[in-house]
Amino acid sequence: MSVDDEPHIICFKHCSNHVFVLKVPIRCPLCNQPLEQCEKFLPFSLPYPFSNASQSPCSVVLRPAVGDFLSDFHNNTNLHIALTDSQGAIVEFDSPGLLRTRNADRKLWGQCLLILSVPEAWFYHWDSTIQRLIEEQGWQHRIYDDEKLNCYSFVLAFLRLLLYEPIATFIDNAETFSRQLIVPKTTQAAKYITIYRRIKQFGILSEPDLL
Numbered sequence: 001m002s003v004d005d006e007p008h009i010i011c012f013k014h015c016s017n018h019v020f021v022l023k024v025p026i027r028c029p030l031c032n033q034p035l036e037q038c039e040k041f042l043p044f045s046l047p048y049p050f051s052n053a054s055q056s057p058c059s060v061v062l063r064p065a066v067g068d069f070l071s072d073f074h075n076n077t078n079l080h081i082a083l084t085d086s087q088g089a090i091v092e093f094d095s096p097g098l099l100r101t102r103n104a105d106r107k108l109w110g111q112c113l114l115i116l117s118v119p120e121a122w123f124y125h126w127d128s129t130i131q132r133l134i135e136e137q138g139w140q141h142r143i144y145d146d147e148k149l150n151c152y153s154f155v156l157a158f159l160r161l162l163l164y165e166p167i168a169t170f171i172d173n174a175e176t177f178s179r180q181l182i183v184p185k186t187t188q189a190a191k192y193i194t195i196y197r198r199i200k201q202f203g204i205l206s207e208p209d210l211l
């Protein structure tokens with residue numbers, strides 16, 4: 001998916017409704033009035049919640065294990081978590097073991113949630129922590145186990161070694177990590193996904209303006 005393919009959801013207010021569309025229509029889909037004659041017509045884009053992992057250096061990134069968020073995400077979707085290094089290469093622990101991929105497949109990694117990014121001053125330390133993790137903890141020899149040693153184990157081991165203060169209290173265990181850092185992002189994305197799918201299905205989504 002190229003940047004131009006990112007679906008931008010546009011919202012505007014008309015005839016006491018919030019209207020969500022992918023393209024601004026000439027007339028209001030609800031009342032059929034020409035929109036350009038409306039003085040208070042102020043369409044805006046909803047913030048797109050996804051990022052291309054390769055263009056998000058030194059980050060923790062999350063995607064569905066199969067498919068992408070907009071098409072395939074549901075409450076019980078299996079999610080896959082990975083790191084990027086300062087060059088945007090994906091560093092992950094998956095069923096084949098430890099993988100490092102430059103020029104990652106955009107279909108797989110173009111629509112990710114950014115769980116964490118660090119400031120540029122941390123890039124050198126981030127990269128060297130990945131090296132330490134792999135060399136000192138021997139991750140290249142470890143064998144993937146869906147339950148006990150998976151992509152989350154790898155990312156958590158990395159974050160514990162990184163010693164990044166803003167998340168220090170969230171990485172004690174997988175549950176806290178998920179509750180504090182992952183669920184808020186997936187919940188926010190789920191709202192966008194729901195609106196997007198309704199627009200895809202019905203052309204528009206409208207909600208009464210309760211303000």
Ligand SMILES: [Zn+2]
Pocket residue numbers: 014015028029030031032033
């Ligand atoms: Zn209207």
